Amino acid sequence: MSPVQFLLITLGIVLLGSVLCSYSDQAENSFNPVTMSPFQFMLGMVLLGLISCSYPNQAGRNYDEFNRRHVRGNRTFTNCTDFMKREGIWRLNKGKCKPFNTLIFAKTAVVKKICLNQNGTTCWSKNKFKVVECATSKSRPPCIYKQTDPRKLYVKVKCEGMRPVHLNETSEKSYKRGCTAPTAS
Structure with missing residues (x-):
């Protein structure tokens, strides 16, 4: 506060x-x-x-967090361990190492277009993005991450207020496209 x-x-x-x-x-x-x-x-x-x-609205705060955690744009990237430490992402898991994080190498405006006219839905991208996935098997710091080679993948995001707020999954398959409304629990 x-x-x-x-x-x-x-x-x-x-x-x-x-x-x-x-x-x-x-x-x-x-x-x-x-x-x-x-x-x-x-x-x-x-x-x-x-x-x-x-107080900023929750969707705006979540969108900013989404970009900080996942969207790299043209920013420099050396390796997952340095990135996760510099951005403080590993700490988001209550003092434990965050086991997995996906980085999208695209401009924020391009990633935002996945959620065009969408609110409260999850949407697959229409195009593939350059993606690097970071993973660790350690549960406690120091967190050391391994990374995949950059790959072109479709991404699925949760949309709130026409902006991505959570990265759900990635896929090499193009048949998983479009948006779905949340299911009632």
């Missing part, structure tokens, strides 16, 4: 406390929003708006 978010939440709590305390002197000891002053109401609405705007 950022200092600004903390301050806004604290101010919101103080405002709510002052509103509730101002009504505790009433005979019925009940909260009546009709008697709230216009200043208190407007201050509360402004704080609520600021708090909600200060």
